[in-house]
Amino acid sequence: MRDIKVTLASLRSILIDTGRNLEAVQQACEVAEEAGARLLLLPEMMLTGHGGHPQAVDNAEPVPEGPLSQAVMQLSKDHQLCICAGIAELADNLVYNSQMVVDRGDYLGLQRKINMSGDENRYFAAGETIEVFDIGDIQFGITICYDNNFPEIALIHSQHKVDLILAAHAARTGEWPDPLTPEFSRKVIAERQNSWEKMFRGTAYFHNLYILACNAVGSATEGLEGVVSNHAGTVMGVDPDGEIFLRTGVSEIVDEVVTVELQASRRKVNHGPSRNRRWPVVKQLLDDTMK
Numbered sequence: 001m002r003d004i005k006v007t008l009a010s011l012r013s014i015l016i017d018t019g020r021n022l023e024a025v026q027q028a029c030e031v032a033e034e035a036g037a038r039l040l041l042l043p044e045m046m047l048t049g050h051g052g053h054p055q056a057v058d059n060a061e062p063v064p065e066g067p068l069s070q071a072v073m074q075l076s077k078d079h080q081l082c083i084c085a086g087i088a089e090l091a092d093n094l095v096y097n098s099q100m101v102v103d104r105g106d107y108l109g110l111q112r113k114i115n116m117s118g119d120e121n122r123y124f125a126a127g128e129t130i131e132v133f134d135i136g137d138i139q140f141g142i143t144i145c146y147d148n149n150f151p152e153i154a155l156i157h158s159q160h161k162v163d164l165i166l167a168a169h170a171a172r173t174g175e176w177p178d179p180l181t182p183e184f185s186r187k188v189i190a191e192r193q194n195s196w197e198k199m200f201r202g203t204a205y206f207h208n209l210y211i212l213a214c215n216a217v218g219s220a221t222e223g224l225e226g227v228v229s230n231h232a233g234t235v236m237g238v239d240p241d242g243e244i245f246l247r248t249g250v251s252e253i254v255d256e257v258v259t260v261e262l263q264a265s266r267r268k269v270n271h272g273p274s275r276n277r278r279w280p281v282v283k284q285l286l287d288d289t290m291k
Contacts, residue, residue: 001163006039007032008235008246010256012217015049015224018059022047022071025085028257033079035259038137040083041166043216043231044098044113044145047072048088050170051220051229052119060088060095064107069100082135084142084166088236090102094125099142099168100274103135114153117146118172132160138262140164145171148199148213152286158207158274163267165209167200169231170216176230185253188232193248196236205242208271210262212237214244217255240267 009028009136013021025042030041044050047068048059052100063069068087076083082103089098089110097113111121112127130153133140141157141164148154157165173188191240192215200211217233233253237246250256 001139001262001267002137003261003263004039005037005259005261006041006212007033007035007037007257007259008212008237009043010214010217010222010233010235010248010251011043011046012255013043013046013049014053014220014222015051015053015059015229016049016222018068021049022068024255025072025083026075028083029075029079029083031257032064032081032259037259038082039135040215041212042083042085042289043214044086044099044168044170044273045088046216048086049220050086050216050231051123051224051227053221053224053227053229054123055089055096055224057123060090062091062247063087063089063098063100063110064087064102066090069270069286070105072100073102073105073107080104086144086168088124095123096127097124097144098127099144099166101133101142107247108133109143111144113144113147115147115150116224130156130160132162138163140166142166142168145169151203154203154207159208159279163209163264164262165203165211167196167211167213169213170220170226170229171231173230175228175233176219181251182252186251189234189248189251191252192232192234193236194232197244200236200238201242204238204240206273208240208268208274210239210266212260218253267287
C-alpha cells in the first residue's frame with residue numbers, strides 16, 4: 001500500500017431517472033479529481049437507484065457493456081480515477097446488486113451482494129464470491145450494505161490481504177415525516193453513524209485495515225407509488241487501530257462528498273490481534289460447524 005487519497009460520495013439517486021444519477025456521479029468525479037483523489041467510492045445501486053420496486057430490475061444492464069457502465073468507464077478515463085459504483089447488473093437473465101470497479105478507463109470487475117436484506121430477495125440474485133481489486137497504490141475489497149453485518153466476510157477480506165474495505169450502502173430507514181424536520185434528520189443520521197461505529201471499529205482493528213463507508217441519500221422513489229426507500233446518507237472512515245478519523249459533517253439529509261488521505265504507515269507490520277492466528281485450525285473448526 002502507498003499513501004492514497006480517496007473521495008467518498010454519499011449522493012441521492014432515484015429509480016426513475018438514471019441519467020440524473022449519472023450527472024451526480026460526474027459531479028463527484030470532478031470534485032475527486034480537483035482534490036487529487038485516486039479512488040472514488042459511490043453508494044450501493046448509485047447508478048440505477050435502490051428500492052423495493054420492479055423499476056430496480058427494469059434499470060438493470062449488463063456490465064460493463066451497458067450504457068451506464070460505459071459512461072462510468074469514460075468518466076474514469078477522463079478524470080484518471082478508480083471508480084467503485086453501485087449498479088443493478090443483468091447477467092444470465094438474473095439481476096444482481098453489484099458494485100462495479102473501473103480504473104482509469106479499464107474495467108476491473110465487480111462485487112455482487114451476497115446476503116439480501118428485507119425485500120431484496122424478490123428482485124436480486126445472490127453473489128457467490130468475494131473479490132479483490134488491486135490498483136497498484138492499494139488493494140481493496142468491497143462489502144455491500146447488509147453484508148457488513150457478517151464478520152466472516154471481513155475475515156475473508158483479511159485473508160485476501162486487503163488494505164481497505166469499501167463499504168457501499170443504500171441503508172433504508174423506513175417512513176419519514178412530511179415535512180422532514182431537523183430533529184428527525186439528526187436522529188436518523190445519528191442512528192446510521194452509531195450503527196457503523198459498532199460494526200466497523202472492531203472490524204478495522206482486528207483485521208488491520210481501513211474501512212470507508214458511504215450511504216445513499218434521501219428518497220429513491222420520486223415519481224413512484226406504493227414504495228418507500230429512504231436513506232439517511234452520511235460517510236465514515238475507520239483506521240487500522242479502530243479509530244474513527246472521518247465522521248459525517250452534516251446534520252441534514254443532503255449529499256456529502258469528502259476526500260481523505262489513507263496513510264500506509266497506519267497498517268501494522270506485526271499486527272498483534274492476528275499475527276499468531278492458526279489459520280488451518282481455524283478453517284477446520286469453521287468447516288466442522290458447517291457439517
